Amino acid sequence: MSAQFWLIQTLNAVAMGGLLFLLAAGFSLIFGLMRVPNLAHGGFFMLGAYLGATALDENLPFWLAALAAALGVGLLGAVLERALLRRLAGNEQGQVLATLGVAFIIADLCLMTWGGNPLSLSPPAWLMRAIAIGGFFFPAYRLAVLVLAVLLAVLLVALMEKTRLGAMIRAGVDDREMAEGVGIPVSRLFTTIFFLGAALAGLGGVIGGPILSAYPGLDTDMLPLALIVVILGGIGSIGGAFVGSMIIGFIYNFGIALFPNFAYVILFLPMIAALLIKPEGLFGRVPQ
Amino acid sequence: MKITRRNALRLSLAAPGLAALRRPARAAQPPIRLGFLTVKTGPLASGGIQMEQGLTLFLKEQGGKLAGRSVELFTEDTGGVPANALTKAQALVERDKVDAVVGPLAAFELLAIIGYTDRQKMPVLAVAAAENISQRTPSPWFLRCTSSSAQASQPMGYYAAKTLGYRKVTMIADDITYGYEQCAGFMRVFEDNGGKVIQRLWPPLNAPDYGTYIAEIRPDADAVFQAFAGANGFRFTQQYFEYGLGGRKPIIAGMTGIDDSILPQIGNIALGLLSTCFYSPALTYPSNKTFVAAMRKTYHADPGYYSAGTYVTGQVLAAALEKIGGKIEERELLMHTLRTSVVPETARGPVRFDQFGNVIGNVYIRKVERVGSWLVNVPIHTFHDVSQFWTFNQAAFLKDPVYSKTWPPTRYIEH
Numbered sequence: 001m002s003a004q005f006w007l008i009q010t011l012n013a014v015a016m017g018g019l020l021f022l023l024a025a026g027f028s029l030i031f032g033l034m035r036v037p038n039l040a041h042g043g044f045f046m047l048g049a050y051l052g053a054t055a056l057d058e059n060l061p062f063w064l065a066a067l068a069a070a071l072g073v074g075l076l077g078a079v080l081e082r083a084l085l086r087r088l089a090g091n092e093q094g095q096v097l098a099t100l101g102v103a104f105i106i107a108d109l110c111l112m113t114w115g116g117n118p119l120s121l122s123p124p125a126w127l128m129r130a131i132a133i134g135g136f137f138f139p140a141y142r143l144a145v146l147v148l149a150v151l152l153a154v155l156l157v158a159l160m161e162k163t164r165l166g167a168m169i170r171a172g173v174d175d176r177e178m179a180e181g182v183g184i185p186v187s188r189l190f191t192t193i194f195f196l197g198a199a200l201a202g203l204g205g206v207i208g209g210p211i212l213s214a215y216p217g218l219d220t221d222m223l224p225l226a227l228i229v230v231i232l233g234g235i236g237s238i239g240g241a242f243v244g245s246m247i248i249g250f251i252y253n254f255g256i257a258l259f260p261n262f263a264y265v266i267l268f269l270p271m272i273a274a275l276l277i278k279p280e281g282l283f284g285r286v287p288q
Numbered sequence: 289m290k291i292t293r294r295n296a297l298r299l300s301l302a303a304p305g306l307a308a309l310r311r312p313a314r315a316a317q318p319p320i321r322l323g324f325l326t327v328k329t330g331p332l333a334s335g336g337i338q339m340e341q342g343l344t345l346f347l348k349e350q351g352g353k354l355a356g357r358s359v360e361l362f363t364e365d366t367g368g369v370p371a372n373a374l375t376k377a378q379a380l381v382e383r384d385k386v387d388a389v390v391g392p393l394a395a396f397e398l399l400a401i402i403g404y405t406d407r408q409k410m411p412v413l414a415v416a417a418a419e420n421i422s423q424r425t426p427s428p429w430f431l432r433c434t435s436s437s438a439q440a441s442q443p444m445g446y447y448a449a450k451t452l453g454y455r456k457v458t459m460i461a462d463d464i465t466y467g468y469e470q471c472a473g474f475m476r477v478f479e480d481n482g483g484k485v486i487q488r489l490w491p492p493l494n495a496p497d498y499g500t501y502i503a504e505i506r507p508d509a510d511a512v513f514q515a516f517a518g519a520n521g522f523r524f525t526q527q528y529f530e531y532g533l534g535g536r537k538p539i540i541a542g543m544t545g546i547d548d549s550i551l552p553q554i555g556n557i558a559l560g561l562l563s564t565c566f567y568s569p570a571l572t573y574p575s576n577k578t579f580v581a582a583m584r585k586t587y588h589a590d591p592g593y594y595s596a597g598t599y600v601t602g603q604v605l606a607a608a609l610e611k612i613g614g615k616i617e618e619r620e621l622l623m624h625t626l627r628t629s630v631v632p633e634t635a636r637g638p639v640r641f642d643q644f645g646n647v648i649g650n651v652y653i654r655k656v657e658r659v660g661s662w663l664v665n666v667p668i669h670t671f672h673d674v675s676q677f678w679t680f681n682q683a684a685f686l687k688d689p690v691y692s693k694t695w696p697p698t699r700y701i702e703h
Binding site: 008012015016019108115116117119120130132136138141212213215216221222225256257260264 | 494553
């Protein structure tokens with residue numbers, strides 16, 4: 001194994017970790033704060049990718065297309081929370097089945113709207129090239145995805161830890177009655193969280209689009225990855241989701257490069273290990 | 289008239305009693321009941337929807353009639369799930385009383401239904417490419433007008449070694465039987481003609497990303513043979529260019545790797561890529577010109593592997609029915625006629641069939657070019673009358689194991 005092999009696979013790993021974080025951040029927010037295992041998250045991600053593809057077709061600049069798709073998917077998430085999931089509060093089985101149903105509906109609506117062929121999303125022109133690094137080439141766009149993921153992680157942690165909104169959300173999650181008692185609008189906050197989580201999924205779909213493209217089945221390909229990252233990183237921890245994403249990125253890339261026959265299970269091994277040894281995940285908070 | 293399952297159903301529900309009474313009166317020529325197994329939901333829907341486009345366009349072109357009899361098309365969506373395929377096949381045979389089935393799409397669907405349809409003596413005109421269905425475990429009721437998995441990749445092996453002069457090739461394909469069979473056929477012929485396959489990569493069907501695999505492609509490979517299916521060929525090709533390999537190391541593709549249905553999405557980077565297939569939208573046969581014009585007009589897309597597959601299947605079925613006066617109910621006669629007839633004019637060129645019901649026809653090496661405003665896989669070389677056995681002795685070929693991950697064994701891959 002040459003130095004070049006280690007370097008390029010390391011870059012691959014962190015770039016993939018960045019992409020995984022964009023996918024998993026929203027899932028972690030919703031699952032961690034509201035305890036809703038949102039199985040429609042893959043569907044949100046795919047819907048974001050398709051909306052982004054359409055927006056790009058309308059000649060919107062890439063970043064605007066990403067924002068538009070995030071907004072669209074976020075609104076869908078907020079509506080779902082108000083209209084459907086609110087009625088199922090505390091009923092985890094019901095939430096699982098309802099969000100799974102929503103996932104199927106999203107998948108078929110996407111198929112009806114955009115057809116079965118994969119759609120490509122073009123990244124911004126200035127990132128559409130490969131950068132030469134010591135004798136090999138690496139796509140500039142993937143490095144941009146990594147940078148974006150780091151920025152987003154910092155922003156989200158700051159939002160939850162440093163702002164009044166974050167404090168109110170944490171209060172509402174820890175003790176709903178007490179929070180309502182001191183005048184925090186918990187109900188509206190929960191809709192906000194769902195909006196934010198869904199919007200992040202939609203954003204991830206567009207940002208991931210130039211790498212993954214939008215195609216039927218993207219939802220079911222992505223959902224398990226979000227689950228793995230969040231279970232490993234720890235429920236409700238944005239930092240945990242980031243570290244989890246990076247670990248999975250490394251294990252996936254080096255795993256299949258060094259042990260190609262394990263390509264199928266290699267992603268699930270860290271999740272199983274986490275569940276056995278540290279069920280709350282690396283950075284998970286044990287619920288009181 | 290657009291023939292959909294719904295209005296076919298309405299017709300058949302309208303007067304079930306009357307239809308039963310009328311059936312013995314042969315002179316009245318009741319409609320041909322044609323079953324169609326395709327995939328309209330789930331990850332395989334792209335190909336399945338194209339299959340439906342090809343078949344409905346063909347029937348529309350024929351005025352909804354084959355050999356003078358009107359056709360009722362009964363379409364079932366399998367979702368690409370083998371168990372569903374079997375249930376839907378049973379529904380077509382037992383509820384809808386169809387006379388023949390077009391489809392299914394995927395090999396595992398075909399394997400799931402073939403035991404049942406054989407027992408029912410039901411002609412199955414499949415698109416699925418699984419080698420052994422037309423080789424070591426044949427079915428007397430099976431016909432394939434497209435290509436077995438390796439039927440198009442074997443000529444590509446020859447072309448890559450002899451014409452392109454490649455010496456070392458890396459192969460990459462989905463980690464499924466279809467991928468193994470295409471690659472095995474390519475490798476065998478390529479190495480017989482002096483080439484060396486120096487690396488094989490099998491990403492899982494649902495691999496989230498090919499970056500890792502692309503980074504592993506050996507620098508000393510002259511070219512990469514990619515034999516993906518569905519959206520994966522498109523994703524791989526796009527990422528290959530993303531990693532800057534596009535201009536440096538040519539891609540040669542199997543029959544679904546850079547399909548015409550996805551070329552508009554791949555875009556200009558596809559220009560110049562080579563692939564092998566039983567079909568090309570640029571073929572100048574009159575019926576193909578009609579077909580391509582209709583596809584562009586109705587669906588704003590060029591036909592690819594799947595839509596051409598069912599269109600040609602329709603043409604072959606129509607030709608056989610003409611010969612036997614439309615008597616599709618006489619299934620043994622139908623199968624015999626299908627398998628022994630030469631059909632000189634189809635969208636893919638002339639075809640005939642071997643004793644296993646597999647097509648013998650042209651295989652085209654194609655190059656992506658811009659024709660007008662369309663990106664098209666344009667034929668640059670034609671291998672005429674290619675059989676699934678390529679140039680090998682059929683008996684010897686059948687004595688060997690079926691193409692797989694382990695057969696033929698690799699000779700030049702270091703471990």
